[in-house]
Amino acid sequence: MEAQRHILSVTVENKSGVLSRVTGLISRRGFNIESLSVGLTEDPTMSRITAIVDADDMGYEQITKQLHKLISVYKISDLTNDAAIERELVLYKVSAAPEKRGEIIELSNIFRASIVDVGKHSLTIAATGTEEKLKGLEDLLRAYGIKETVRTGKIAMSRNTKD
Numbered sequence: 001m002e003a004q005r006h007i008l009s010v011t012v013e014n015k016s017g018v019l020s021r022v023t024g025l026i027s028r029r030g031f032n033i034e035s036l037s038v039g040l041t042e043d044p045t046m047s048r049i050t051a052i053v054d055a056d057d058m059g060y061e062q063i064t065k066q067l068h069k070l071i072s073v074y075k076i077s078d079l080t081n082d083a084a085i086e087r088e089l090v091l092y093k094v095s096a097a098p099e100k101r102g103e104i105i106e107l108s109n110i111f112r113a114s115i116v117d118v119g120k121h122s123l124t125i126a127a128t129g130t131e132e133k134l135k136g137l138e139d140l141l142r143a144y145g146i147k148e149t150v151r152t153g154k155i156a157m158s159r160n161t162k163d
Helices: 018-028 057-069 098-110 131-141
Strands: 004-013 033-040 046-055 073-078 084-095 114-118 122-129 146-151 155-158
Touching: 004 018, 004 057, 004 155, 018 033, 018 046, 018 057, 046 057, 057 073, 084 131, 098 114, 098 122, 098 131, 122 131, 131 146
Parallel strands: none
Antiparallel strands: 004 046, 004 073, 033 046, 084 122, 084 146, 084 155, 114 122
């Protein structure tokens, strides 16, 4: 079977060591976590882990069965084939000579990104969106010279298809 990219949303207790147990369980089985994001939920006693994992169907089933056995895990959702909203945040530090700043700012505006810091020789741009949108912006910013890139992990949530 061929490996597939799975979007896993895991609601867990907001306690020390839970993230380590969840990620350790996945990595011990030989699966790489491509993206990882963790944050509090609407209930401060709970956290949501969003992990992107490449696994075939059998491997993915093994991961979810083992996760269900962890006492700290309350809910596991596979958002892979669901109508889901996915977002990621990226900070780009771009070389910005004074005569090019206007172009870079205009490009940022087109992608609804924000200039969050201005230096003598650079601009730092914050952009959120889908993987495709961020790749498009990054491809265009390369022409100016990207000095540094920092990315969050992906976050995902199922759409309100029943509302």
